[in-house]
Each structure stands twice: as structure tokens, then as C-alpha cells.
Amino acid sequence: MMIGLLSFLTIIACGGEKTEESPASNAGSKGIGPVKSVTLGTLDQAMADRGKKQFEAKCAACHKFEEKVVGPALQDVTLRRTPEWIMNMILNPIEMTQKDPIGQELLGEHLTQMTFQNVKEEEAREILEYFRKMDLK
Amino acid sequence: MLKKSNLILVTLGITLFTFLPNCKKGAATATLASDAASRVYVAPGEKDEVYAFLSGGFSGQMSVYGIPSARLFKIIPVFSVFPENGYGFDEETKDMLKTTHGYVPWDDSHHVEASMTDGKQDGRWMFLNANNTPRLARIDLKSFETKEILEIPNTSGNHASPFATENTEYLMAATRFSVPVPQASVPIDSFSKGGFKGTVTMVKVDKNTGRLSVELQVLVPGFNYDLSHCGKKKSHDWCFFSSYNSEQAHKMLEVGASKKDKDFILAFNWVRAKECKDQGKAYNFGGDYVNNFKEENKPAVSTRLSGVKMLNPKDCPGMMYYMPTPKSPHGTDVDSTGEYIVGGGKLASVIPVHSFSKMMEVKDKKEHHSTEIEGIPVLKYESTLAGEVKKPCLGPLHTEFDGQGYAYTSCFVSSEVVKWKLGTWEVVQHLPAYYSVGHLSIVGGSSTEPYGKYLIAMNKITKDRYLPVGMELPQSAQLYDISSGKAELLSDFPTVGEPHYSQMIPAKLIMDKTAKLFPLEENKHPYATKSENDARIVKLGNTTHIYMTAIRSHFKPDIIEARTGETLYFHVTNLEQDYDIPHGFAIGGAPNMTNLLIMPGETRTFKWVAPKPGIYPFYCTDFCSALHQEMQQYIRVSP
Numbered sequence: 001m002m003i004g005l006l007s008f009l010t011i012i013a014c015g016g017e018k019t020e021e022s023p024a025s026n027a028g029s030k031g032i033g034p035v036k037s038v039t040l041g042t043l044d045q046a047m048a049d050r051g052k053k054q055f056e057a058k059c060a061a062c063h064k065f066e067e068k069v070v071g072p073a074l075q076d077v078t079l080r081r082t083p084e085w086i087m088n089m090i091l092n093p094i095e096m097t098q099k100d101p102i103g104q105e106l107l108g109e110h111l112t113q114m115t116f117q118n119v120k121e122e123e124a125r126e127i128l129e130y131f132r133k134m135d136l137k
Numbered sequence: 138m139l140k141k142s143n144l145i146l147v148t149l150g151i152t153l154f155t156f157l158p159n160c161k162k163g164a165a166t167a168t169l170a171s172d173a174a175s176r177v178y179v180a181p182g183e184k185d186e187v188y189a190f191l192s193g194g195f196s197g198q199m200s201v202y203g204i205p206s207a208r209l210f211k212i213i214p215v216f217s218v219f220p221e222n223g224y225g226f227d228e229e230t231k232d233m234l235k236t237t238h239g240y241v242p243w244d245d246s247h248h249v250e251a252s253m254t255d256g257k258q259d260g261r262w263m264f265l266n267a268n269n270t271p272r273l274a275r276i277d278l279k280s281f282e283t284k285e286i287l288e289i290p291n292t293s294g295n296h297a298s299p300f301a302t303e304n305t306e307y308l309m310a311a312t313r314f315s316v317p318v319p320q321a322s323v324p325i326d327s328f329s330k331g332g333f334k335g336t337v338t339m340v341k342v343d344k345n346t347g348r349l350s351v352e353l354q355v356l357v358p359g360f361n362y363d364l365s366h367c368g369k370k371k372s373h374d375w376c377f378f379s380s381y382n383s384e385q386a387h388k389m390l391e392v393g394a395s396k397k398d399k400d401f402i403l404a405f406n407w408v409r410a411k412e413c414k415d416q417g418k419a420y421n422f423g424g425d426y427v428n429n430f431k432e433e434n435k436p437a438v439s440t441r442l443s444g445v446k447m448l449n450p451k452d453c454p455g456m457m458y459y460m461p462t463p464k465s466p467h468g469t470d471v472d473s474t475g476e477y478i479v480g481g482g483k484l485a486s487v488i489p490v491h492s493f494s495k496m497m498e499v500k501d502k503k504e505h506h507s508t509e510i511e512g513i514p515v516l517k518y519e520s521t522l523a524g525e526v527k528k529p530c531l532g533p534l535h536t537e538f539d540g541q542g543y544a545y546t547s548c549f550v551s552s553e554v555v556k557w558k559l560g561t562w563e564v565v566q567h568l569p570a571y572y573s574v575g576h577l578s579i580v581g582g583s584s585t586e587p588y589g590k591y592l593i594a595m596n597k598i599t600k601d602r603y604l605p606v607g608m609e610l611p612q613s614a615q616l617y618d619i620s621s622g623k624a625e626l627l628s629d630f631p632t633v634g635e636p637h638y639s640q641m642i643p644a645k646l647i648m649d650k651t652a653k654l655f656p657l658e659e660n661k662h663p664y665a666t667k668s669e670n671d672a673r674i675v676k677l678g679n680t681t682h683i684y685m686t687a688i689r690s691h692f693k694p695d696i697i698e699a700r701t702g703e704t705l706y707f708h709v710t711n712l713e714q715d716y717d718i719p720h721g722f723a724i725g726g727a728p729n730m731t732n733l734l735i736m737p738g739e740t741r742t743f744k745w746v747a748p749k750p751g752i753y754p755f756y757c758t759d760f761c762s763a764l765h766q767e768m769q770q771y772i773r774v775s776p
Contacts, residue, residue, distance in 0.1 A: 057657065061669035061688040061712050070690065070764075111763045112689050118656060118714030 029081075031100050033088030034121060040083060043136065044129055051123075051130030058117035059090075059127070065134055070112050078135045083128055089114070090124040173627045176618060179206040187580050187591060188642050190249050190263050191614065193217075194635025197244040199265055199276060204580075204591050204641060205616060207630035215274045215283045216244035216267045220731035224283075227733055228706070228742035232439040233429045236270050236288050245269045248298060248364075251640040252342075256303045256369050256585030260646035262347050264299040264308055271295030273310060273340060275347050280652045284431050287349040290424030290445060291318050291336050299340070300365040303373050303585070307352065307407060310338040311378050315359035319423055328387035333359035336447075337378065339407055348430070353414050354422070355448045355457070357403070358511045359385060361394075364468050364535075367407075369475035369585045372493045374408040377478050379466040395484060399461040399518065402469050402480055404496060406456050413453035414446055422447035434655045434662050434739050451512025458500050459510060461518040462489050468535035468576075472544065473585050477523060477559060479536040481546060488533045488546055490562065492523035524562040529555045537579040539619055540587035547574040547594060554594055554617070556624055568624055570615060573597040578639035579619065588643050592617045592624065595636040603631055612636055653716040655738030662740035664708035669693050680704045687720040687735060687757065688712040690764035697772040699747040705772075706742055707755075713737040721758025724772070732758050747774045 030036070055063075062070035077086060081102075089096050089103065093114035096103035107113065119127070179185055185203030192199055197217030201210045218225030218234070225234050225242055234242050244267035252262040263276040271289040276282065289295050294313030301308050312335035317323055323332055334356055341352040360380040367376040383400045386393025413419065424445050431437040450457045460478075462469075468481035471493075478491040496516065499505035505520040526533075532550030539545070543565070546555050552573055556566040574594045581588040594615040603611060611631030618625045657667050666672050666684040672693040675682045685707055686693050692709075699705055711720050714737055722733040727745055735741045756769035 056670050057668040058712070058714065061686060061691075061693070070688075113762055115689060115713055115715040115718065117712075118654065 029100070029102060030084035031082075031088035031092075031103070032095050033092035035084045035087040035091065035124070038083040038087065038125070038128070040132070043132055045133075047126050047129040048133040049130075051126035051128065051133075054119065054123050054127050055130055058119060062112075062114075068110070071110055071114060072106065074131065074134070076135055078128070078131050086128050086131065087121070087124045090119055090127060091116070091121060171625065173625065177205040177207065177616065177628045179203065179208070184644060184648070186644055187588075188644055188647055189578070189593065189614075189639055190251075190641070191595070191632060191636040191639045192246045192249045192265060193633055194247065194612075194637045195245050196634025197246050197267070198634065199246065199249060199263065200633045200636075201281065202614075202630075202632075203644075204593070205618075205627060207614070207616060207628060209633070211281060212633060213276055213281055213283065215265050215276065216241075216246055216272065216286070218242040222734040223731050223741065223743075226729075226731050228744055229436045229740075230431065232437040233283060233286055233431060235429055235439045236272065236427050237290075237425045237441070238270060241270045243269075244272065247296060247637040248300070249638050249640045250299050250301050250308065251584075251642060252305045252347075253301060253584055254304060258581055258584050258640075258642050258646060259305075260642055260650065262305075263640065264301065266295050266298035266310065268294055268296055268313065271298075271310070273299045273308060273349065275342075275349060277347070278647055279650055280433070282431075284433075285347070285349055286429045287340060287351070288426040288428070289338050289340070290351070290426040291354055291422070291447075292338065297362045297365040297378050298338075300367050300376060301342075302367045302376065302407065303369050305342050305344070308340040308342060308349070309365050309367065309376050309378070309405075309407075310340060311357075311362035311365060312336050313361055313363065315361065318356065325387055328359060329385050331359060331385070333385070335359055335362050337362070337403075337405060338445075339410065349428070351426070351442075351445050353410060353419060353446050353448060354424075355405070355410060355450065355453075357450065357457070358383075358513070360400070362403070363466070366469055366471045366583065368471055368493065369473065372471060372475040372478075374406050375493070376405045376407055377469045377471065378403040378405065379462065379469040379480065381465045381467070381483075395465055397464075399463045400466055401459040401515070402462045402466060402478065402491065403513075404458045404460060404478075404500075409456045410448060410453060413448055413456060418452045419446035419448040434660055436662070436742070449512065455501070457513045458496070459513055459515040460491055460496065460521050461507075461515065462491075463487065468533075470536040470538075470583070472538045472559060473540045473587055475585070479544065479546070481534040481536060483532055483534065483549070485533060486528060488526035488529050488536070488557070488562075489518075490523045490525065490559075491521045495523065496521045524560075526555075526557050526562045526564060529557065529564050530567070534574075535576045537577045537582035537592065538587055539579055539582070539589045539592075541589065545577055545579065545592055545619070545624075547577045549573055549575065549597075552596075554592070554624075556619075566624060568594075568617060568626065570594045570596055571602050571613070571629060572600065574615075576638040578641055580641040580643060583640070590618065590620045591641065592619045593639060593641070595632075595639060596629075597635070599631070602629065614639070653737075654714055655736060657712065657714060657738045660710070660738055660740060662708075662710075664706075664742060665740045666708065666710045667712075669712065681706070683707045685709045686712050687722065687768075689718070689762040690757075690768045692722075692755070692757070692768065692770055695770035697770075699772060699774050701747055701750055701774055701776055703747045705745045705747060707745065708740060708742045709733065709735055710740040711735040711737055718761060719759050720761055720768070722755065723758050724755040725753050727753075734759055747772075750774050750776050 097107040187204040214224035296313035298310035299308040315333040318334040382394035462480040530548030615629040
């Protein structure tokens, strides 16, 4: 995981050159970043609670569930995107908005660069769990 | 021998002659014909090889340049307020400028010193002196921020400061303007009767935290102590201070302080001084002073302290010796081996070099003493002399070493740098300086292992070098490549304030250790708001605390109501956890307060007394995103 984070930081540091490498289809895209594959089980309440805390500290300033504020509304995000895509967007937002077709489109729509909030990979997983919980409501 | 007053006239005459031809010609130098441009060119995206930390002279700050490009990267506020980022204004940093004289928002900063471990630069801290209101600062090289300022009591004009011992055990600070110690109103002519004194202060540096404390002061004769450098290797236990005005003149100093053929370099054994202190030979002495410490991401804590341990030289034999040095010495520099102590005499016609080994051999032999001043033996000039560089230039001041057996001395009057060989004392090269050069700096040049390669000369005058911009021209630094046998001028560049002295450090020692953000989880600021959900307004009588967050591209809370005369504290936390995304905060028309720049994860506080009724906007000043312009809101003030 450290290697993943490090290489991702390097990409930010270097400003990320634009390359043309769009996947054939956006549906089911896993995005670009350290997360290659996520296995989902039944909802882990404790994990979701930790994710809620992370979300409130680092994400809630720009995201609500029911409405767009700075960034898009997050209700049903786990239905719209793959778990990998969500985690990569949290962990690697700059490259995602530069290279990932969905990310590019979202930046065009919301016009504010999503920030990397120094979230660790396991914390991103907890945030994903919180999103799953919210989408079960 | 010429009388000093005549010599001054003669040197002034020579100055004019040497100046004018240079000025008329401009600086059409050999540089044009060489490949110098490509050697200072750092391509877009490439990084410089060296950090140069230049003191700001009368700006009171320190600036950071890249070498060889000479690009200015940052001005670090130290002793002067800095409206650009709120230093000295906000609730977190205003106490950094507290002194026993009150709030002193300016100073005159001359000497930059790098922290060292075993005589080698370690890239941890920079230290800087404040001349005017004696203080000494520690700048942390992780965040490039001033973390601590210590006032020095019982001194006036903290010029010979802050020079570090080989392992940064101590920083030295000595008096420029001798005064009555303790302070008193006495007739000024009592200076000439020995009524004024100087002090040499040993400031201890905690080896883990860098925290500063006054360990000991030594009461020394009332001369002007000018500069210092500490020993290395075999001379590890010693520091050397140049002095002038041993005549103790108190008026018309340019004549009165230049009467004697020689003044002194004071050799000070700090290890012995500590020993005497530990043996109880120092006595309790007064003196109030202030220590200001800013822990990371917390408000500065200002502590008023009182009293020091004072030691008289006569109570600690073997601690101090005077080495006569011609003539009104200014610089005193110790070479990389620790053997040679080089004097630089403003009015001297030679560069005198003392030998540490000789000094050790003769220091306690009566036949090598000429006299004694207030308990300090005066050694005979010839007894410690290793050699003299004859007729090097006019007005030799400061010397740096390349570690290859060569020394470089700046010459103020003849505007040049002379390269000479240690041991043979032969001048091997004259390099023109534009103009009136003061200090020099070689990368690692005051350590035991100079990295060599680059030398900068810091100049006082730049007539005809740059586009004119009114009467005051920028001062300048001049970059030379000294890596091969013959030093070459590469470029010169205007600087901020007066580039008085500098330390240059290879970039690789620092660049990977710099901080990128303050982790929010570790934010221990008492008024931090770590989540937007916690943003709130708390009213306590006529005082209101606004716990505000900033993130691209909004503040919360963003609508604020107040009444005229109410005191508001805006505690703004930057919630970003992304490198290089500070947010700014400024309120329209706010008096006595400037902009704040709040780093990612940092909390800073802006105090504001609600003025007459109306609507007052506040906004982010540091361009943060496409919607930066929307990062604005209002305070309503009602009657």
C-alpha cells in the first residue's frame, strides 16, 4: 500500500502529463489508482462508523448526500460507480480528474479540483463502507 | 607607518579611483565570453543544486534562493512583521516579537548560521541574529518557519552572533555597543574611563529539540565585539571574536577608534568557561529577557525570564586571551582544519593569520604576554602569527575556505575577492566584485567539510549594474564557480534587503525532509476545527469566537452577525490535506490586521473589533481553485 501511495504522490509532484488512454467503456470502470480490486462482504457496521467519522472530518466540507454542494451529491454513489473507482477517486483525485473519463467529466461539471485529503487506503475502504450503508437506507 | 586618519583619507581616495572606472565601464566582464549562462541555467522543472539562505540586513528577514539559478524561493519572516502572511500580527505569531522593550516589529539581521553535527552541516536549523534589539532566532528547516526567538540580556548591539560551536552545543553572542552593565544613566565620557562593558553570551542549543537557553555570560572589557567564528577539530573548545575600538573612544570613532596600530581577536575557551561555571565561579547577575517559542501549529508562548550566571575572566584563568590583530579587525574566520584563525582588518594592509597550535603553545608563557587587560592576558602578535598575506587588497574583511587549501577574502575598499593559499600566504587570483563586498559564503564554507563549488559575494552597492529604480538600488549577490583552479564569475542577482551573510547548503540535505502539510489529526491548536461539522460561533459576553473552516472553495460559517464594539476572534482552520493549498483570510477595512495565510491543516486566529455598522466582506486571498473568487462572505455589524 505504501508503494501505491508513494507512486501516487510522485504523480502529483510531477504535475501529471496528459496521455490518451481512455478505457473502452466507462461502465464498470475501476478508475486509476492504487486500488485494483475490492471484495465486498455483508455490511460491516463498525467499519462504516469509522468511515462516517473520516467522511465528516475530511469530505463533508464539500459533499452532502442529498444535494450538490462543492462536489456532487453522494446518494447512490455505490450504485453508480464500482468500489474500486470510488476508492481511487478518494486516494488519487488529481490523476483521476486528469485521466479518467468519468473524473474528467465530473471536473468539467463541478469545476473544483477534488482534494486529496491525506486519507490512507484502509480509511478510504471505511469511507466506502459508510457509502454502502447510506445507500442501503 | 601612516597614522590611521591619514590612511583613511588615502584609502578613500583609492576607493574613488577604483570605483569610477568600474562604474563607467559597467560590467563588461569576461563572463560574456564564457559559457556562464548555461552554467546558471536551470531548465523549467529542474531543481537547483544548492539552497542559499541570505540574511536580510535591515529587512530583518531571511531569504531563500536556489543556486546556481539565483531564483528567489521564499522570504522567511523572522524579526520583522510580514503582512503578506500575517507573521507578527495574528494571535499565533504576534508574541514572537515580544521583548522586554515591548513589541518590537523590526530588526537588523546580519548573520545566518547553519546547525552542524560533528562540524558538518546537518540541515536541521538556521540561526539568525537581531542586532538592534539583541535577539537570536531559530528557523526550522522542515517547515522553513521561525520557531523560536531568544532575547539576549546585558548586551547592546548583538552583532557577533549567532556563531555555532562545532556540534551546535552553543551559539555565541557578543556585544557590539559596549554599555554600562547593568544599564545605568552615566556620563557618556565614562566609556573612556572603563565604565562601559561588553558581554560574551553562551546560548545553549538543546540537541534534540533545538530549544535555546542562556547558559552563561562573561563580562569582558568595553570594546566593540564585532564578529566571531568558532573552532573546529583541534580548536573545538574555542571561539574567536574580533574587536575594535580598544581605544575606548566614545566620539568621532572613525578617528578615535583607529588610533592604535592593532586591536584584538579575543580567543575564548567555552569549554573552560562552562567548567568554571560548574565549579561555582560564576555569580548571579540580573538581566531580564524574553523567550518566545512557537510549537508547530500552536500559538507562540512568550516567557519572561530574569537573571543569568555571570563570569569574570579573572576568576577563570585560561578562559580568555587577546591576540593583537591589525588594524580594526572586522572578520575572524577559522579554516576547515581548525588550525588557522584569519583576521580581516578594515584598515589593515595585510591579512593576518594566527596559528591555533602556536597559540596553545605560548598562551600561558609569560614571556609571550605583552600585558593584561582586566584579567585577560594579551599575547604578543608574533607569538601566535602563522603568517601574513602581504598587500592582498584594500580593506580585507571576511574569509571563507574551500576545503582544498585555498581561502577567499572579500575586500570592501578595492571591491574584489582575493583567492590565496593557506600556508604559503600567496595571492593566486583577484576577482572583481560589483561593488563594496562584505561577507562571502562558500557552500559548507564554515564547516569542517566544505562542499566548495560555489561562492557568493554579498555586495553593498550596485551602481550601474541594474536598471535604475530611483535613488536606492537593490543590493546584490554575486555568484562564482570555484570548482576548478581558477574561480569564475557566473552571475549576479539583486537581493532582498541587504544580503549581509549567508549559509549555503546542498539541496539534498534538506529537500526531502521538508514538511508538506500539517496532519489534521495532529492539530493540537486549542481553537482548531477539524471537521466542517464542528464549525460554529460561540458568544461569550462581548467576545465572540468563530470556529471557522476553509476548504476549496468556501468558508464555514459564512454568515456572521456582530454588534459594534464586539471583539471577534476568527479561528480559521484550513481543512485541506493537500500539499501547496494554503487559504488566505482577510476582512475588508480591518485595521491593525493583515492577511493570514493558513497552511493545509493549520489553525490561525484573526482578532477583529467590529467597527461601525455595515456589511463587511471577508474572502480568501490565496488563489485556491477555479471557484476561488467565490470563496467570500459577509459579516453584518449592527449598532
